[in-house]
Amino acid sequence: MMPAVSAADIAPTPYAWEIRATGLKVRVGRKRMAVDGLDLSLGTGVHGVLGPNGAGKTTLIRALATVLRPAEGTLELLGESVGGMGEHRALRRRIGYLPQEFGYYKRFTVREFVEYMAWLKEVPKADIPGAVQRAVERVGLADRADERMKALSGGMVRRVGIAQAIVNDPAVLLLDEPTAGLDPAQRLRFRELLQELGADTCVVVSTHLVEDVAAACTDVVLFAEGRLVFQGTPDELAAAGGPEHVGDSPLERGYSALLLTPDRTGGSW
Amino acid sequence: MKADRKAGRGVEHASVRVIDDYARGSGTGLAADQVWALEAHLEACRVCRDRLSAAVTTHAPAVATLVGTVWSGLEPRLAATAPVSRRRHRSVRLSSWLTPTMVPWLAMVVSVTLLALLLDLVGNGFGFGSSGSGGVSLVLLFAPVLPVLGVAASWSQGLDPAYELTASVPRAGLHLVLRRTASVLALVVPALLVAGWATGVPGVTAAQWLLPCLAFTSTTLALGGVVGVTRAAVAVVAVWAAVVVTPTLAANRATFALQTGGLPVWGLVLTLGVGVVIARRGAYSVLGAHR
Structure with a gap:
């Protein structure tokens, strides 16, 4: 049975944007700023973060997941300022995160792993079994829930990763390259899931597949060399490109129009 | 859940x-709100659900x-679904203390203890690393770094494939660090106690190795916050080898660090580390x- 509507569910939000960054800089290694002066405001919906390899997408997602601290600038998640040495426990309970390299314990079954993650995310003990079952069903793994992780295919492992990210019903969901390793049918199903989640959650999906963005995202964030290049709807991105730009689809032409301008010739790849 | 508890208090x-x-249904004057x-x-509320089901049977046959019809239609299909696998479900309780990747390491630590114990016992007879008075036991030598x-x-x-996920959860941080450290100590310290008791080196109290042991653990964690726990552990083991193990083996007698006089120093290191x-x-x- 679905839980009754609680006071927390209908309380007004005390913030305008789920994610708000101003002048955000995040350092990687000693010197390099992988995110270099980013201004970004993201609300409810599915936001696709697009950009070439090495643009700083993963670093940005890690900073949003609060596992990297900003070097400069401010970052506010759900109205709470992130930074300093705080642990951000209350904030992290409302974040779901799927890292690019999703590591898991091979000997665990799907259910055990998602349960373990739910425990780590401080889901109330009595709610864990129900929350785990819902998450596993949502990614279509209910029939494989009691199989060990090592027996799963790459696409299924990815789906377990998505299940653990949504097990705590997050308000901010961060997915780093979630479609890698999914076959076309699974990608379609995944896009549907994204649209479902985006109705009441701020979903940030980093990807390098332009077609994922076209199909599932309400908003595109184009990102290069640590800076914001473009933010708008997929249609606006498509409109930026003309027939003279490289690409097979309007979105790809828009992408190359914005990224491959003459002052950005950092190599042909 | 809150409402349940409320109901419980009546x-x-x-x-x-x-x-x-x-239970009677529409047209009985109940307002929408x-x-x-x-x-x-x-x-x-479970209590009210029970009352409702009783009311349905009496007022709305x-x-x-x-x-009843729906239920009898469903029953055969429910019985046909595959039963949940009987395999013992690994409970969260164990993995909340130990990650599965820690198990082989702990096994190694315990076997090193046993090996040191064995060598000590054999050494008593052959004069190797002799643990007689003035000599030093291998258990004592290895206990602090295990x-x-x-x-x-x-x-x-x-070693932990899920490290990035673990770092991102609300339970990460001091809470989880202490939990995992406590579980390591809970397994290793008894093994060392037994080993120490079995070797029975005269004049060596448990404090002589327990205090350095705790001091090193806290230093590893303290340093780990700066350079990463793995690097910190390597550094601490290297320092231990250079400052204590080498001089002890060379001179075949306990260095100052392991004698009773060193205890206040270890106490200070422990306090600093914890701080x-x-x-x-x-x-x-x-x-x-x-890292």
Whole structure:
């Protein structure tokens, strides 16, 4: 049975944007700023973060997941300022995160792993079994829930990763390259899931597949060399490109129009 | 869940009249807001659900028969679904203390203890690393650094595949660090105690190795917040080898560090380590501590 509507569910939000960054800089290694002066405001919906390899997408997602601290600038998640040495426990309970390299314990079954993650995310003990079952069903793994992780295919492992990210019903969901390793049918199903989640959650999906963005995202964030290049709807991105730009689809032409301008010739790849 | 607890304390339930009207169905004068409030209450309150089911059987036999029909139609299909696998479900309780990757490391730590114990016992007879008066036992020599290995294993990026996920959860940070460290110590310290008791070196008290052991563990964690726990463990083991093990083996007698005179120093190191860990507790919830 679905839980009754609680006071927390209908309380007004005390913030305008789920994610708000101003002048955000995040350092990687000693010197390099992988995110270099980013201004970004993201609300409810599915936001696709697009950009070439090495643009700083993963670093940005890690900073949003609060596992990297900003070097400069401010970052506010759900109205709470992130930074300093705080642990951000209350904030992290409302974040779901799927890292690019999703590591898991091979000997665990799907259910055990998602349960373990739910425990780590401080889901109330009595709610864990129900929350785990819902998450596993949502990614279509209910029939494989009691199989060990090592027996799963790459696409299924990815789906377990998505299940653990949504097990705590997050308000901010961060997915780093979630479609890698999914076959076309699974990608379609995944896009549907994204649209479902985006109705009441701020979903940030980093990807390098332009077609994922076209199909599932309400908003595109184009990102290069640590800076914001473009933010708008997929249609606006498509409109930026003309027939003279490289690409097979309007979105790809828009992408190359914005990224491959003459002052950005950092190599042909 | 909150509502359940409230119901348990008997705070407020729907009146019998309202439940009866609800069971009879529409056209009984229940306002829409009353229906809404009642349904919200029913979702959370077991007592009122029981009352409702009783009310349905007495006041609305038509509904009761309908439910009965649906139930009898469903029953054969429910019986046909595959039963849940009987395999013992690994409970969260164990993995909340130990990550699965720690188990082989702890096994190694315990076997090193046993090996040191064996060598000590054999050495008594052959004069190798002799643990007689003036000599030094291998257990005593290795005890302080063994838990450090376990602590490193529980936070290592190379050994824990889910390190990035673990770093991002609310439970990450000091809480989880202490939990895993405590479980390492809970396994290693008894093994060392037994070994220490079995070798029975005269004039060596448990404090002589327990205090350095705790001091090294806290130093590893304190340093780990800055350079990563794995690197910190390597550094601490190297320092231990250079300052204590080498001079001891060379001279075949306990260095100052292991004698009773060294105890206040170890106490100071322990206090410092614990202080730094508490002051920098936020450092364990970012990726840096996992290097």
